[in-house]
Amino acid sequence: MDPNLHFETRAICAGQAPDPTTGSTITPIHQTATFTQEIVGSDQRYQYSRGANPTRTALEEALASLESASFGIAFSSGMAAIASVVQLLKTGDNILVADDLYGGSYRLFSEVLPRHGISITYFDGSKVSDLKKRIKKSTKLVWLESPTNPMVRLQDISACSEVTKKRNILTVIDNTFASPYFQRPLELGADVVVHSTTKYISGHSDVIGGAVLTNDEEYANALRTLRTTTGGVPGPWDTWLTLRGLKTLAVRMRAHEENAFAIAEFLENRPEIEKVYFPGLPNFDGHELAKRQMHGFGGIVTVDLKGGERAARDLCENTSLFSLAESLGGVESLIGYPWLMSHAAFSESLKIKKGISKSTVRLSIGLEHAADLCDDLAQAFNSCT
């Protein structure tokens, strides 16, 4: 695919040429476990779907193109992708992790990896100096996630990558919250991008999936072999749904952001709200960094309520357009209470350290009309008092 074509065009065309055998304009769902071979010992590309499947290949090529990567490897979930990346390490290795991260990744890092002799060190994601200070001889990987979940904090991807490059440490970033439309970490110096494609990339809350993107061929081959060995592959139907969602990523992200701005401004003016966290707001801590390293601000708005836990839980339970549900990044708006939902795996003290309180509510702004979303929040506030 011509890399000079625009993002919108590549989302629709990359890896998705008409089917050469039938002319099918849309990538077929190759719902097959195996592929018939002409001769014994064939070297044909497709032999068994754990190794490779043409519908999956289409998705991988499209995702790679959108992340400015040469190689894409799709997984059965975001967590399968993340677990595979860290499985390339060995006993004795150390991972340096920006302290604000997805709950599932935290559980993997804190509970599973130490059992295999892989140590984890946390650093203050807002300070490159702290990253430098905490690097050990055994550090093989630096793990970033920006913007973070749910406080949408930012880490300086170029500055962190500059530090790691000099020391031959791999920089991996979970780019789920921004999506490749708003942020392309490989262009900023990161080595590996991981995604939960469950979120913005598939975009319709109807499929679980993950992906890893990189320009490092040796790394891509190692990861592909690991995936074929451990088996965390997505099925053809799921990869097709993800590919279908991906085609509209650009228009969806622009609309998510436009609505997020409207909701963030609406909430800033509500007496029930203590603080609004949205990177697009000029008074937000990471706003300048967001302008520098992102192409937009995303669709997640987090708030702290003045009325504490009662007010936060009431808000979550009294909206009708916003569904009270885990996940984010779909066309429908979702509301969540991180303290007891997405971040239940964190200890109280860790939640507080991350800025999550019992007053915190996370909103994934969907593509409904912004006025209807504001009305829904207003009626929820009114029915709480």
Ligand SMILES: *Cc1c(COP(=O)(O)O)cnc(C)c1O
């Ligand atoms: C959802 C999510 C994951 C995990 O992805 P799954 O597809 O649910 O396995 C990882 N990182 C971030 C930032 C997420 O939001």
